[in-house]
Amino acid sequence: MKETLKNNDIVLTGQYLGVVEEFLPEKNSTFVKEGKIYATKAGLVKIDDEKREIEILTHQEKDRKVPVVGDIVIGTILFLRRYSVGLNFYTINKKLHFNSYFFGNIHVSQISNRYIEKINDAFQITDIIRAKVSEEKTNEYDLSTVGKYLGVIHTDCSICGTALDKVGFDKLRCPMCGNMESRKLAADYRDVSYNLRY
Numbered sequence: 001m002k003e004t005l006k007n008n009d010i011v012l013t014g015q016y017l018g019v020v021e022e023f024l025p026e027k028n029s030t031f032v033k034e035g036k037i038y039a040t041k042a043g044l045v046k047i048d049d050e051k052r053e054i055e056i057l058t059h060q061e062k063d064r065k066v067p068v069v070g071d072i073v074i075g076t077i078l079f080l081r082r083y084s085v086g087l088n089f090y091t092i093n094k095k096l097h098f099n100s101y102f103f104g105n106i107h108v109s110q111i112s113n114r115y116i117e118k119i120n121d122a123f124q125i126t127d128i129i130r131a132k133v134s135e136e137k138t139n140e141y142d143l144s145t146v147g148k149y150l151g152v153i154h155t156d157c158s159i160c161g162t163a164l165d166k167v168g169f170d171k172l173r174c175p176m177c178g179n180m181e182s183r184k185l186a187a188d189y190r191d192v193s194y195n196l197r198y
Contacts, residue, residue: 005054009045014038017045017054026055028068067092067102067141071133074153075104077123083108085123087143089131103140106131110144112151112184122170122184128154130186151186163190 005017017023017030017037025037032038043058067073067089075089084107090100111122122145123129129152135142145151155164157174164172164181166189172181 005045005047007045007047010043011039011045011056012042013040023047023052023054026053029056030054065097067133067136069133069136072130072150073102073104073133073141073143074128074130075102077125077127077129080119080123080125082119085119087129087131089143104131104133104143105140106143106145110134110142110146113146116184121182123152124155124158124181124183126156127152127183130192145184145186148187151184151189153186153189153192155181155183157181166190 020035025032030037031040039056041056043056046055046057071092073089074091075087077085077087079086084105087104089102108116116122130150131143131145133141134144157179159179160177162174162176165175167173170182
């Protein structure tokens with residue numbers, strides 16, 4: 001009988017991990033052959049007992065250069081379409097990427113859990129937003145800002161360019177010219193306080 005794996009056990013590429021009746025395999029670090037689960041990379045075993053999922057983590061996870069589903073990104077909105085916005089993002093899980101080529105889209109249905117009639121009531125060009133990667137496509141990513149700490153973290157007045165002050169759940173006022181605007185705001189709007197790393 002094979003020895004049962006535990007959290008933080010070290011495994012090698014190709015090592016047997018268990019069977020599909022026992023665990024749900026994680027697609028980025030395991031593969032299944034004839035109902036048996038094997039590691040696709042060397043690293044530490046992570047077992048989620050509640051979900052019965054198994055995956056392999058490596059020390060390189062935090063230094064990874066490519067976004068995956070579930071990552072939190074920060075970027076700037078480049079354009080608004082009728083049903084989506086496009087943006088470049090420059091941080092992945094608080095790791096800064098200079099000269100980033102990563103591009104994402106947020107569909108109107110993924111902006112908020114509230115109904116959004118017009119995209120420009122939630123976002124404007126040059127807004128800085130925090131979003132979550134929801135799907136990976138060939139050369140871009142689908143993103144979502146549904147969530148308390150997802151959405152606009154900084155924006156400027158569309159009339160005079162002054163940073164806007166939050167005056168309500170989704171309302172902003174310009175302290176310079178008094179202009180009122182709406183956005184899908186993150187709970188920590190203009191109060192982002194974590195350190196970015198390179």
